[in-house]
């Protein structure tokens with residue numbers, strides 16, 4: 001396999017007991033400690049919550065001098081972390097759309113796919 005796919009669907013968990021929405025890596029609800037969840041998938045566009053410009057990218061991104069990394073929130077409350085397709089004119093609160101595409105070749109030479117976010 002020459003591909004690495006990161007988070008092909010952005011899926012969070014909603015607690016069936018208290019309704020807390022949280023990342024799907026948690027085994028128990030961070031608020032009430034119960035363990036039954038409804039699966040909530042990101043959909044539609046999202047808003048930029050915060051971002052930073054990485055001027056010393058990790059080795060996998062050796063083809064780039066810098067890139068923008070942002071945290072976004074979808075309309076249903078699911079949040080995601082990913083690269084933004086531009087570093088220009090970024091503003092918190094702006095609308096972005098997710099695009100699933102190749103983001104780099106890792107150090108083993110495999111193509112890595114993940115969501116990136118593009119201003120609408």
Ligand SMILES: [Zn+2]
Pocket residue numbers: 015016017018019020029030031032033034
């Ligand atoms: Zn809960």
